[in-house]
Amino acid sequence: MFKQTLLLASSVALLSASTTMCFKKEHIDPSTIETVKLEGGECGGNLSSQDMQRLGYEVGDIKISAGDTGLNYIYIFKKDEPLATVTTDGKMILTKEDLKEKLIELQDEQKAEKAEKERVGNVARGKELYTLQCVKCHGEKAELSAYNVARPLNTLSFDQMEIAITDYDLGLRKGSYAFLMKPYANNMAVDNLKAVWAYIQTLK
Ligand code: HEC
CATH class of the missing domain: 1.10.760 (Cytochrome Bc1 Complex; Chain D, domain 2)
Structure with a gap:
């Protein structure tokens, strides 16, 4: 839902970035917020902020607000992803590195x-x-x-x-x-x- 794909295409430079939003409601102990599993987005209740960063995401923003019993956290994670070029029949997937290599080869x-x-x-x-x-x-x-x-x-x-x-x-x-x-x-x-x-x- 919060995933965005940005494609900037020029003759040689191709870039894609994805953003995902995760959250934790009513969290009590701020010292564990980095390791607690987050809900929503790519986190889906399985991944903590630390896990996301291990997967190559950067924390773009954190919004904290007061809940009833604890704090509500909203995390925006961002990641530069290799560009996936998919042919119309869905067969070929090229990453940015692949593209660069192909270009040099050519x-x-x-x-x-x-x-x-x-x-x-x-x-x-x-x-x-x-x-x-x-x-x-x-x-x-x-x-x-x-x-x-x-x-x-x-x-x-x-x-x-x-x-x-x-x-x-x-x-x-x-x-x-x-x-x-x-x-x-x-x-x-x-x-x-x-x-x-x-x-x-x-x-x-
Ligand atoms: C009529 C005979 C003749 C023709 C035709 C001729 N050459 Fe020569 N070439 C010579 C002779 C004789 C030498 C040696 C001259 C000397 O330095 O005393 C020589 C020397 C050379 C050398 C120098 C060799 C060295 O030992 O440094 C080159 C290079 C050369 N010729 C290239 C050519 C090329 C290329 C052609 C054709 C476009 C050509 N020659 C046509 C007679 C000829």
Whole structure:
């Protein structure tokens, strides 16, 4: 009867709280009021104020008035409850914690999906670029040492490759075959280098 459920829904925050009222009439000894069974509400004659607090309720308010032989107590208990989301067929119940977990799971899945999509896209583009522009000197599997001077590309980290390309681009590498590599480096956008590198990783 006194139970209220409050639902505040925004895009992510969902909150529910319940309130219940219990009472004790004509109570004589004030020192036992915390442990005596209370009537009404969720207490229903079985639970004391102490029991309610053990169950996670907070005492919101206590009203005390004089009765005929003792004091009348009215307790308002409040509790933040996990949100129960029930589907229309009444099957699924999610608590607030569940929801939070689900949300994080979903976000992780979306991130992983996006990363995988990006990787697959990169690999496809990288394959095209590598086959068109690099394979003849660096080998089918990026395993060759071009002109016996370059390190096999399949042994390079992305950073090593990027540094090398930047160096050729700026004319900082002075090897006798660097001039062969320079035009490719001059044309290489960093996105394309990422794609080529991603493709090379699939050749190992
Ligand atoms: C005409 C042959 C040729 C082609 C085509 C070519 N390279 Fe090279 N590449 C070389 C040579 C030769 C070197 C070594 C040059 C030097 O430093 O003396 C080299 C070096 C490199 C290095 C540095 C390796 C190291 O040991 O640090 C990278 C990275 C590289 N190439 C990437 C590429 C990529 C990516 C492509 C395709 C876009 C490509 N190359 C196309 C000949 C080529």
